[in-house]
Amino acid sequence: MDLAALTIFRAVVRENGVTRAAAKLNRVQSNVTTRIKQLEEQLGTALFIRDGRRLVLTPAGETLLPYAERLLALADEARHALRENRPSGRLRLATMESAAASRLPSLLAQYHQNWPEVALELETGTSVRLIKHVREFEVDAALIATPLDAGWAGDLFDSVPVFREELVMLTPRGHRPIRAARDIALSTLIAFEQGCAYRAYVEKWYTEHGIRPTRVLELGSYHAIVACVAAGAGVAVAPRSVLELQHDMSNIAIHSPDTLGTIDTLLIWRRGHFSAALNALRETLLGNAAKPSGIAAAEGAPLQAV
Known part of the structure; x- marks a missing residue:
């Protein structure tokens, strides 16, 4: 069970089929299908069943998926650790729409200028959904609003406030x-x-x-x-x-x-899943956290366009 096979397996799950997974991975469809079959033979069980045009995970596939996510995340972490702690590789960041629109554009431009070897991927969603994505290794870190539940992080996440x-x-x-x-x-x-x-x-x-x-x-x-x-x-x-x-x-x-x-905006990541690229992002966010929004309006008065 090699990492390449797990990467293909995860892509088929995330892209909901072989065709889109092959396009995502820049592989031909026959190669993706063959690697999935080889993985199933190696494990001695089917990972997918076909439902019309859809591929649906079997119970065995459902069991394998979180292990695949963890193994691939650990491999990424090992690669980061061996690169002399210089930010590089892929960094998957999820964020609330509000932060993506108002806080991040200039900061991400600054980050890209400082660390051009990092391929930064961005997605948006609600705080609850983003916490789930970090938990399931679908992203490396997320910007969320502090949850109402004080015990939301448990022993699973680390976090730092970056905006108020x-x-x-x-x-x-x-x-x-x-x-x-x-x-x-x-x-x-x-x-x-x-x-x-x-x-x-x-x-x-x-x-x-x-x-x-x-x-x-x-x-x-x-x-x-x-x-x-x-x-x-x-x-x-x-x-x-x-x-x-x-x-x-x-x-x-x-x-x-x-x-x-x-409400504090938190940068969160899975405990133990840290990298030079993520650390550079954290430092970029903290370095700009104290800047005011620049908006002022009288209570109850019309707020003019700025």
Whole structure:
């Protein structure tokens, strides 16, 4: 059972089939199929069954997958350790959409200039999903909002705070000032899907004030959320840092409720799975962590486009 075979096995799982896996790995399909068959023969069990045009993992394949992820991650770590601790190779980073849009562009440009030998891959998602990706070795590290559950990391993760985000409430222009949940005049909360840590915080805030939104309108981007708030569809909560990216805030008012608070953004990785490339990223993020977002607005007043 060699690493190349495990890499092919993992690619077939991740790409949901041989054709896409072959394209991802720059191999011909017949080679991928042959290597999978050889791995199955070596292990003495089938790893996939065909369901129409889909390949589905067998119970044996489900058992092998986490071991394959761990073995391939350990091999990557060994390669990093043998390269004189100079950042190089692949670094897979996952992040919340808010951080990807507002915090990372200039920092990743700086990182690429400093360490051009690192191939940085980026994906976005909710904090809950990103924690899962780190746990399952699908990414090397992630930027998440601090979870509500204080024991979320256990013995599995290491983390360091790299940004501090102020959560603010967005309403249509002309809404009365909001200092507590009872001041909210609109019953719809506009938010990301379940798994978004910021949504969890605002829903907890609602609950602590003895109310709950009548409806949650789920959207996939802050541009869409701001547009719906401007149209009067409801209220939303967002990190103040993302608001400078919005082109038209003339119909939006920003509020800073007394107890909504600030949330640390954490860089997390699996304990023991560290590399020179990840350490260089951590140092880049920490070196810029103290910079302010540059956004200021009067509570309850329209926030002009910047």
